[in-house]
Amino acid sequence: MARIPHLTSAEFEILKVLWRLGQGTVAEVRATQQRGGAVPAYTTVMTLLGRLAAKGAVLVDRSREPFVYRSAHRRESVIGSRVRDFLRDVFDGKADSLVLHLVEDEALTLEDLRALERVLTKSSRAEEATTAAAATSTRRGRRAAGGRAK
Amino acid sequence: MARIPHLTSAEFEILKVLWRLGQGTVAEVRATQQRGGAVPAYTTVMTLLGRLAAKGAVLVDRSREPFVYRSAHRRESVIGSRVRDFLRDVFDGKADSLVLHLVEDEALTLEDLRALERVLTKSSRAEEATTAAAATSTRRGRRAAGGRAK
């Protein structure tokens, strides 16, 4: 599980664009960056992509010019890392505390929670089915649920 | 609803201590700061408390020496602000996306979710009851569920 380097907020924004595009040149990233109003200078985007490349967060294809950049990690991994950090810093690592807060703060309703649960119940059943199928056929299986802290 | 100023991570740690203590002097905060191993220098804590005071995040009682500091905002408010920022930056403001991620990332199990729901269902019923009682008796009421975005 590759460790995700620390990303500043400007860098993270760049990554989000890269995930959206799949990959892109400095100019493409710059054009896609849709934050309200001002587009950052070309060199600003370049600097950021350079820093990201330096810390291994993006890969650069220098065989083509202009260089083509893409994220070195899947979106889910990076976001997962951010969530874990946030959880550790703010909720002492306890995910249920966060969800509880969300509901109490009315960012989420009880109904949202139930809807989510329905979706998840269904998908988890589907996954069990495919896992079982895979197990009996290809014997490939998938990584079982790892041990979660506390 | 007082706007919470932006807090750096070191500043937030100080606030956490202050909430734990209720209030405290530089020395007390410093002693309570329990991060693994190294205690920060006395002046480091002072600088941080000073910066927090400067941005209105903590209140200082200078009538007593050593000065006594305490958070200017309730824990829930500050955390709520942090959560909202995080949600906006990482999940496009969608709380349900975050919870979905949590479950998919196994930080939370379906069972945790159900347990949470049970707790919340019970407390929301209790709140309804008290609200109704308050409404019929003192006419005081409480802020109704505010409009949530989207």
Place this chain on the structure above:
DNA sequence: GCCGACCAACTACAGTTGTCGTAACAAGTG
């Protein structure tokens, strides 16, 4: 064969953050 459009490499720079060191002062102690 010079020109403007692109592009990568550097350099720059002010602001922010995390951590301290020093000076100066009040109170307690031998």
Place this chain on the structure above:
DNA sequence: CACTTGTTACGACAACTGTAGTTGGTCGGC
């Protein structure tokens, strides 16, 4: 009283961040 101890007020600083200007090379045209 000379010292030690606990405090506040300031100043410092290196690392990190967000943003961008400058330099110098390439390439397709006119």
